[in-house]
Amino acid sequence: MATPEEQGSPAHLLESLGRGATRFVDAFGFGAHLFFESFYWFVMGRRVGQRVRSAPIFSQMMVIGVNAIPIVSMLSVAIGVTLSMQGINSLEQFGAQHQVIFMVALSVTREFGPLITGILVAGRSGSALAARISTMVISQEIDALKVMGINPVRYIVVPSLVGMMIVLPSLTLWSIGVSLAGSALYVAPRIGTTVGAYLTQVNASIDVDDLAHGLTKSLIFAVLITIVSVIDGISVKGGAEGVGRVTTSAVVHGISAIVLTDMIFVFMTTG
């Protein structure tokens, strides 16, 4: 244990760095294990008497997806309009304001749609999942599941993971659509064209690869949000205060994981 005079010394910093790195590798390994275990239960559950039920999956889809539609729509329209305003403002200097459609269509489909939806869902549902799991750990509900012969990963993690993996790409698709519609309503009068012509131009600007790029990312974000929230949730220590702490860290870790993975994904697919 470090004594006070060692705090801040190079040795102490190195030790903290080492411990941090070990914790990260530990969490990463555990996350991968959790993901594959969830996959195992989803595929094999029925055969080994640990069936994954559809009702909790639908209920998760409802909570994560359908209930998030209003806020996702609102933010997506705002992003679409903001991008359009910035785009027209910059491109006007070159007399190329018509190119704004191309710019908005590509950036919304490939980047902003998946990212904004991912961040929103991490904040809304990732934190809720971490809070739920940490409360269950503290009140021994996880232990109760185990002694009832019910695998907690199969019972709690799989429905959330599957629900998230279905809903997040769907929400992302919705977000892209709404964002482009918002942009069309703003841009069409500004550059003297119609909404119909705008949408035709959007259709010509993006292809299936761009959409696949965005939706693949949202699928990865879905896994990240769920796994990060579960890991944070079960690491809870202490009582109600601990629940608050892991809920906050689930949001911070979830959003960080999304943004960093986004960068790595874009680097690997475009570099």
Add this chain to the structure above:
Amino acid sequence: MTQAQRLQQPVIEVDNLVTHYGERRILNDVSLTIQQGEIMVIMGGSGSGKSTLLRHLMALERATSGSIRLLGRELSGLSQQELYKLCRKIGVSFQGGALFSSMTVIENIILPLREHTELDRMTMEVMARMKLQVVDLAPFENLMPSQLSGGMIKRAAIARAIIMDPALLFFDEPSAGLDPVVSSALDELILELRDAMQMTIVVVTHELDSAFKIADRITVLDKGEILTVGTVDEVRNSSNERIQNLLNRRFEAEELNPDEYLRRLMGQV
């Protein structure tokens, strides 16, 4: 079944169990046999290791060494699937009830049936209501756990623990946080369950009155070691000073080694 016949069939056999929490040794060479139909009370002060022993008996922790046999099966040799199957024959009433807060009382009780059987909903509800009747909670099936009192939560947890008609029932501190009247009613319920369903019951508690009332035999744990295993009278009349201290609620001052005390003060332990 006579008492003698019961005693021939061990339901739990613990041999030389050693467990650690991090570097700290919690249980030291614990050996224990619990017979079928017996109510065994595991008693001890705070930090004696009784809750740890219970967690190991419920297969929630891994031991450092030693073996635990439940209903004739060695826990360490079981695959996950076999362990889950074995769990269906075990019921547990946790200290805080551990009811699922998002489900009503009856949903909580039905859960093991829903997950492990193919029964139709109506049958499951009838079975759950029968167990609710046993624990005297029949009118409250549609309440949420947050709407129940402490004693009702414990009784609902017992109803959930016995829904699969287990052969073995664990209670973790059944009297904790309850007033003496409710606590005494719970003791009666534990006795009734054993007599009516022939269950083997293990109760972890630090409540002496409750222990003496329900126990067939008592295991006294102290600092991770078994001090004695015996009937209520044997424990009461034990000449062991540590047992008498526990029974008479006498605080046992920790003997400190001066060097160790100094190291602890310096934060080096």
